[in-house]
Every structure is written in C-alpha cells, then in structure tokens.
Amino acid sequence: MAQAAETAGAKRRTRTAKEAPMTRDQLLQAYRDMLQIRRFEEKAGQLYGMGLIGGFCHLYIGQEAVVVGMQACLEPGDQVITSYRDHGHMLATGMEARGVMAELTGRAGGYSRGKGGSMHMFSREKGFYGGHGIVGAQVSLGAGLAFSNWYRESRNVSLTYFGEGASNQGQVYESFNLAALMKLPVIFIIENNKYGMGTSVERASASRDLSKNGAPWGIPGEQVDGMSVMAVKEAGERAVAHCRAGNGPYLLEMKTYRYRGHSMSDPAKYRTREEVQKMREQSDPIETARKMLLEQGATEADLKKIDDEVKAIVQEAADFAQSSPEPDEKELWTDILIEEAR
C-alpha cells in the first residue's frame, strides 16, 4: 500500500476506496513480466557462473515489482533511464530477452553489438535510454529526457530510476532543482533496496525518509511498497498524472530489496541470511502476485503455463546468447563518431 509522505508539494494521502489499481488481466501480465525478469536474472547468474558473462553483472532479483508496476503507467513515447542494475528495466520496456542476454555475453546479437555489456544497453524504439555505469549520472540525463519533452511540448514523461546510494550524489540535487525550476515532466524513482553495495542506507544517508529529499524544491514525494506491484502501479499513476498535467517533477521512493549481492562477486556479508530469507518468504513480489491471482480464480495450470512460456523465452535467449558470434573485429573501430556521408 502506498504511503504518502508530507512534503511541501503534496498533502498526505491515503487510499480511500478499495479500488484495485490493476485488473486481473493487468495483474496476470504483471506476474508474467516479473517472472520473466526473475528467470532471466537467474539464468544470467548461471551463465556468469559458467564464465560466459564477464565483468560486472548486477542482478535485479527481488526488485521486479518496481519496474513492472511503473511500466504499466506509461504511454508510447515516454522514456526510461536507469543505472547499471538495468536488465529488469530493459525487459519491462519490451526489449527482447535474447538481445539483452546476447549483450551480456558480449556477442554481435546483443543490443549494443557486444560493445556495451551489462551496464550499457539502449533502445530508442522502446524509449530506453540506458543503462549507465556512473552512479547518479543517469539522474541529470533523465532530467534531460524530460527537458526534451518540455521543449517539444509533448505530454511524455521521463522515468528516471536510481538507487538510494546514488541519491547522495550532488548532481541528483542539481537535477531536482533544475526539474522543479523548469517544471520538467520527470518522475524521480529512488529504488531503495537498503544497500549501496555494502553500505546500508542508514550508514549513508542522514535523510531518514528519502521521499522527502525533493521537499526543498517543492517536489511531491511518496514512499511506496516496492515489493507490491499493485502499490507501485497505484503510486505510479498518481505521479504520471501529476507530470502529464504540467505540474513538474514527482519523487517516488520504492522500498524494495535485492536478494542477490551488489554484483556477482559480492559475498553480501553486510547482512544476515535470515534478513534475506525473511524478505523472500514474506514479501516476494512474484509470490504475492501469484497468491492474488489464485485468489482471483486463476488456476495452477494457468500459472504453470505462464511459467513454462517464460522459461522457454529465457532459455531461447540463453541459447541465442551463446550461439551468436562475437562481434566482428572491425567493430572495434565503428561507432566512435557518426561520420558524415563521404
């Protein structure tokens, strides 16, 4: 359930009616999308273990409800930008699992032809602007996407995701100021998964309620249960409506959790196994959605069918990511500059 925070710009809100923010069909779709991200990430972890994926690989497992809930609020032309924990965001925007997985393995069939890797993928067609490896940099870029909407006088909004760790970067606050000053249609989404690498939010932020971090600039903010796709969707609709109406930026703090380490080589000794286990058992976004669907009359067979379909997509992606060739050696020298036709 979304819990609104008091800020200069927004009064405390509570859900008055019991209206569901998602229809059963929408929930079924959300379940499927979240499951695809989960299975994709598990597979990516496995391929990493086999040495097929190199370098950094930041998995999104546990946080799936955030991107799936937010994506359900968007219209064509809206933009999405995020950090390096980006596989879930790409899949949520509709980018193909095979193109993402092949990028993870550094192959020619990847979205960036193997030249970007896990942290650097883009799809202008799907409105996905990366995939950025420098903590916090995507926040001012995301304000720039919103600037573009403002400049072109479109009604599109920019979803700008960043972690609670990035929320301490100076340019985040520069972007808050610029966006509020110019009334840019940007939704700043803090994915608070409690740990910036190995440092807990309590040890990194003097702010105890990150949803209020935009308050000095009058940016309304809410804390949202990021483990509930329903709650995310509900808050997301409110934020998107605010932006589309020309009221300027909005801030959502998603209380979420990553089950895996910061990256593949993180032993995660900064938290207990019990803490992780408790989140998995009590708050897992996919399990929660699954139970709701069963309560609403979906059958085990219905869900099993979805499970199988998702597994097949992910397996196909994994196969493609291994069979696609490495980029041609000529690719070393392409895409450095856009050359004029000669």
Added chain:
Amino acid sequence: MGVQILMPALSPTMTEGKLAKWLKQEGDAVKSGDVIAEIETDKATMEVEAVDEGTLTKILVAEGTEGVSVNSPIAELDGGGGAASKGAAPGADTAMPQHPAPPAAASPAVGEVAKQAEDYGTVAQRGTDRKEGAAKMGEAAAAPEKDWGPTKPMTVREALRDAMAVEMRADDKVFLMGEEVAQYQGAYKISQGLLDEFGPRRVIDTPITEHGFTGMAVGAAMTGLKPIVEYMTFNFSMQAIDQIINSAAKTLYMSGGQLGCPIVFRGANGAAARVAAQHSQCYASWYAHVPGLKVVAPWSSADAKGLLRAAIRDPNPVIVLENEILYGHTFDCPTAEDFIVPIGKAKTERAGRDVTIVAYSIAVTWALAAADELAKQGIEAEVINLRSIRPLDSETIAASVKRTNRLVTVEEGWPYANIGTEVAMQVIEAAFDWLDAPPVRVCGKDVPMPYAANLEKLALPTTAEIVDAVKRVTYK
C-alpha cells in the same frame, strides 16, 4: 532427464574454488533461488543458488574439496519438468565442455544473427570503418583553403553570436543553455540579442549548476535535440567532465551506434588576464584525449563563425575552445551566407620555407608576431593555425614539415602531454626522415597560473620564446 550443476565462477577472476559446504543433501527438493552450497573463492565465501528446480539426486564433489575447477559438475539434479529445465546447463547430455565453447564455433545462423544485430542499431547512421594513425599522414596534399569571396571586419564575439543565430534560425532543435546567456546577454556578451530573437524556450538561463545542466543537455541531445552548452569558462566544465566524457562521448560506441549525442560545449578557454590559477587553464589536451569527442579552437572571427557553425551541425559532441582575450579582436570574416569551416582542416596563415610553426587559438597571434620578427632576421616561418585539435589535420602539418624540415609548436597549455607533444610525435612518426632538427615545444610553464602581473607574464609563452625556439631548430 537430469541436469548437472556446475561449479560456478563467482568473480571475474575465479578459476577454481573450495566447495566449503553443502546446504542441501541428496534427496532434497530444490527450488530456484535456494542456497545449495557455500564456495570459497579467491576473494570471499559465496553462496551458490539453484537456478533449476528438482531433486538433488547426487553430490559429485564432497564438501571440503579444494581446487574445484570452474564449470566442472558438482552435483546432479533430477529435473522437475518444465519446458526449459533440460537445457538449463549445457552439460545435460554429458557433452559439457570444461570451458565455454568458443563463441563462433556453435553458430549455425550467423547471417541471421547479424541481421538481428542490424535491427537493433537502425537509428543512428553507422560509423564507417575507420582507423586512425599517422601512417597516411602527409600522403595527401593539403587541399587549398576555399575562397569565400567578400569579407567584412567583425569581432570574434560577433562571429560566435552570428554563428549561433544563423543555425538557430535554420533548425528549431538548436538551443542555447548556460549561465547568464539569456537575460544578462552573456557573461562575455557572446549571446547578445539572442533572447530577444529566439525567446526563453531556446535561450535558457541556468542556475550555477554545471554538472546538472550538462547532464540535462546531454540527455536532451540523446533524444535528438541539438543543445549548445555555454560554460562561462571551461574551468567550470570540470564540474561536468564526467557527463561530457562518460555520457556524451562514449554513448554512441556503448550503444553499438544507436544513440548519438549532437551537442556543442563552448566557452572561454585558457588564461584571461590576472585571474590566477583556477580560472586560467587550457583544456585542449584534456578533451582531445577522448575518442568520441571533436575539439576545435578558433583563432580569428572566420574560424569562430565557420567552426561554430560546423560544430552545431555536427552529429557528434564537439568542444569549442574559445579565448576570452580574442573575443574583442576584429578580423575580416567572409560574408557569404553559407560560409563554414570544416572540422579537421588546419589553415596556413602565413607561408614560409624555413620552419613550420604550429599553433592554435591565441598562440596563432604570438606565432604570427614571431614570424614577423623572424622575417626581419631573414628566417621565413610558415604558420599553421590548427583550428581543429581533434581530428588533427596531420596532412597539412606533415606536408609543411616536409618542405621546411623543422617544427616548432606553440600553445598556452602546460607542457606535459600537451597538443604540441601530439603534433611532434605524429610528425616524428610520419616525417622523421625529413626533420633536420628535433621539434621544439613552446608552451605555458609547468606551474599553476600565478596572479602577480610579472609572474603571469613569465608563465605564458612569449614571442621572444618562439623566436628563440625557431633559432634553435634552424641552428641560427
């Protein structure tokens, strides 16, 4: 059909590890995400989570075993069914290679894959195959400078303003953003009159927040807008250099050609007068180092107008390094409506047979003054105005050195790894046999800029130093 669980690599450097502990035993049911074992890597103890579901039928490597190779089977799982469990690990049919198969080997449909790759990258024009290097330097004769016809006197300041105005009239996607560019009419009055003509949507005052507004402009450029970002001086671009390099310069490459960044970063570069160390630095060398950026440094009004127009039209990020002292200088500038200076072309400002002096920005003024002085002493210097720092017009430089056999570079930047270093090295690589003397660099002294008038003068290159350098390379 069983699935083998393989020893995973849990860090980029791990090749083997110790199977410290089994948390599941034979006969246990395993779900995706269950922790099944603990492994000690070269860095830490890590947990291994199951990907596939089923029953653990056999443990192949006992706990406590050290030196277990990555990718060797450690257990077997009886697949719990489901469409994908069979192929989850490639070793399911006993054909598991110890190491990942070479990627090209297992590729029956390369053409299809290539097509797929093409599909993802259709937005931006693909860069052509290009290899840089000094190898072909000097091979092509330098094309003559185009004659643009009538000229009129104009300050560098007016030339920059006109360039922006002309391009903004031609393309609504072009806009100017920066501190004091609109209502104040520009801290150095470069944008004088632009707010009146184009309004606040396209001439935008920003707060003093370089990191933020640079990132915002880069984000806007990624959507196809064409921002001109003015830094009051380039010293302040240091606040934003991450966005310039990591976001603007690298995204085209990282996106496999999908996402270009048509943006201009411009402003005063280098020393002004008596503003001391933090406000008197040349950034040519910093930005020229970066693949994915173009860097230009106009000297005259014609350079300023022509290069800035080319920069605004360029689909890539371009750094335009202006000079505050030159803003008020008047030069003849072509009046032709389509006047433009292509990026990558140097200009020979003065012909001479005895020595090649390569300079850029205000150093061209000093070099020409030195050439006048040298002429009185019977030495004819050729002065090349680089105009473009990256790409560098190696052909023009090498062709000149092959005639003069001597090279002196002049710039106000520090000596260490500066542009003269690059010019000299490229000449050495391409025209070593033509050199009759080691090249000499005349540049700013290797110290932060002092405030005191006498010390500041000492810190900057002088005409006398250039004359001395030329005499050294000509053994006069």
